[in-house]
Amino acid sequence: xxxxxxxxxxxxxxxxxxxxxxxxxxxxxxxxxxxxxxxxxxxxxxxxxxxxxxxxxxxxxxxxxxxxxxxxxxxxxxxxxxxxxxxxxxxxxxxxxxxxxxxxxxxxxxxxxxxxxxxxxxxxxxxxxxxxxxxxxxxxxxxxxxxxxxxxxxxxxxxxxxxxxxxxxxxxxxxxxxxxxxxxxxxxxxxxxxxxxxxxxxxxxxxxxxxxxxxxxxxxxxxxxxxxxxxxxxxxxxxxxxxxxxxxxxxxxxxxxxxxxxxxxxxxxxxxxxxxxxxxxxxxxxxxxxxxxxxxxxxxxxxxxxxxxxxx
Numbered sequence: 001x002x003x004x005x006x007x008x009x010x011x012x013x014x015x016x017x018x019x020x021x022x023x024x025x026x027x028x029x030x031x032x033x034x035x036x037x038x039x040x041x042x043x044x045x046x047x048x049x050x051x052x053x054x055x056x057x058x059x060x061x062x063x064x065x066x067x068x069x070x071x072x073x074x075x076x077x078x079x080x081x082x083x084x085x086x087x088x089x090x091x092x093x094x095x096x097x098x099x100x101x102x103x104x105x106x107x108x109x110x111x112x113x114x115x116x117x118x119x120x121x122x123x124x125x126x127x128x129x130x131x132x133x134x135x136x137x138x139x140x141x142x143x144x145x146x147x148x149x150x151x152x153x154x155x156x157x158x159x160x161x162x163x164x165x166x167x168x169x170x171x172x173x174x175x176x177x178x179x180x181x182x183x184x185x186x187x188x189x190x191x192x193x194x195x196x197x198x199x200x201x202x203x204x205x206x207x208x209x210x211x212x213x214x215x216x217x218x219x220x221x222x223x224x225x226x227x228x229x230x231x232x233x234x235x236x237x238x239x240x241x242x243x244x245x246x247x248x249x250x251x252x253x254x255x256x257x258x259x260x261x262x263x264x265x266x267x268x269x270x271x272x273x274x275x276x277x278x279x280x281x282x283x284x285x286x287x288x289x290x291x292x293x294x295x296x297x298x299x300x301x302x303x304x305x306x307x308x309x310x311x312x
Contacts, residue, residue, distance in 0.1 A: 002307050003037045003064035004030065005079075009052055010069035012043040016194055018221050019086055022119075022144055022295075023069040029296040036300070039064075053105060065303050071109040080306050083113040087218025088126040093172050110134055114306045117142050117299065119219045122240035140302050143243075144219045145292030149197040152230035152284075156205040161188040162268065163207035163231070165200075165222040166214070168193075174213035174236070180261035181211055185268045204229035209271055212236065213252075213260055220244045224290055227283030232276055234267050236260060246286030250279070 006027060010019050030038050041056055048054060056074055060066070063078035073081045090102045110116060110131055116139045118124040124141055127134060162182055168175035168191055175191075182189035189211075192203050204210065210226040212235035223244050226233050235241050237251035245251065252263035271279070 001035060001037050002303055003039070003060075003062055004303060005039045005041065005058070005060065005064050005066045005074065006030065007041050007056060007066065007068035007070075007072050007074075009041075009043055009072060012046065013052060013070060018144075018219070019069065021147075021221065022084075022086070025145060025147075025292040026296055026299060029292070030300075033300070036303075053101070065307060067303075068109070071105045073109055073112045075112060080114040080310060081109070081112050082115045082117065082302065082306070083109040084117040084119070085110075085123055085127055085218075086119055087123055087216070088130060089172075089216065089218070091126070091130050092216060107131070114138065114310070115140060115302050117302060119144050120240035120243050122243060123218045140298070142295055142298040142302070143290055144221060144224075145290050145295040146221070146224035146228050146287055147197060147292070150201050150204065150225045150228040153202065153205045156202060158208065159206040160208045161190050161206065163203055163210045163226075164189060164191045165210065165212070165226075166191075166193070172215040174215055174257065174260070177213035177257050177261045177264065178211045180257070181213075181264045181268060184261060184265035185272075187268065200225065201229050204231040207231050209234055209268065211264060212241070213264065214241070215239070215254075217241055217244075223249075224287045228287040230280045230284060232271055232279045233283065234264050244290075246282070246289075248279075248282040248286065 010023050014020055030036055041058055043051055056072060060076050060079050065080050065082060066074040067082040090099050116134060118127055118139060118141050121141055124139055164175060164178045166173040178189055192200055204226050209232040210222060212223055212233055214236060216239045218240060220241050223233050223235060233245060234250045235245055236254055238254040250267050252260050
């Protein structure tokens with residue numbers, strides 16, 4: 001049995017979001033895994049100032065693996081740290097003090113980690129671009145999964161709107177491109193944030209398509225959610241998106257916002273004028289490549305590799 005300490009700090013930092021989804025899916029499986037002795041560190045009622053940047057106030061009494069949900073380490077003898085890198089957004093899009101603080105935290109975690117999990121090959125490439133000193137043999141690529149909650153609904157009618165997922169105020173998500181596509185096609189644009197999975201699945205089922213013009217993604221969960229729900233996806237051919245959307249995915253070139261919008265609008269018009277059955281089926285088949293069970297199994301394999309290699 002492998003002792004694993006799960007640092008649940010992410011739930012004190014955000015209520016929703018991709019990292020919270022990933023961590024929750026891992027925890028659900030680890031809690032019932034008889035091969036692990038799981039200890040969870042929770043912080044919903046923590047009183048310590050700036051807890052997210054501090055070493056956890058926990059003393060491991062036996063050799064263990066420490067896996068933080070957000071760039072923390074447990075610097076104790078016989079504790080092996082595991083860090084998951086979801087993206088390198090701060091390197092590209094943040095500035096000044098927030099960037100400096102995050103990079104300090106990120107670098108500290110990487111320097112003290114026995115294993116580094118990247119959620120896509122693109123994230124691994126970005127990691128090695130900024131941190132070439134991280135040994136390649138310590139890096140594992142483990143893709144995210146997609147929830148079974150996303151599925152075609154038999155009694156939901158298509159309403160023909162365009163759907164945008166994400167924070168519209170974040171510049172690299174390119175909400176401006178989605179707005180321009182709506183203007184060019186004359187279709188309604190709806191945004192979804194802070195909605196339940198059930199509500200989001202209904203929106204995928206109702207939409208004509210998901211617009212995903214993001215300039216940068218560490219993975220791109222909404223792509224798979226939409227595909228699994230039978231919703232066509234039109235995305236930008238950049239960062240991790242080609243890995244996730246599949247060989248048959250509808251993508252436009254990484255270009256100026258105006259050209260991206262024009263190309264996306266043309267693809268939207270094609271969806272309106274042609275049968276979409278093949279596109280929908282291709283998406284459903286592509287989404288089958290990903291599951292949270294696979295994500296968990298591969299994460300567990302990382303634990304086993306480093307634990308037994310160090311004879312703990």
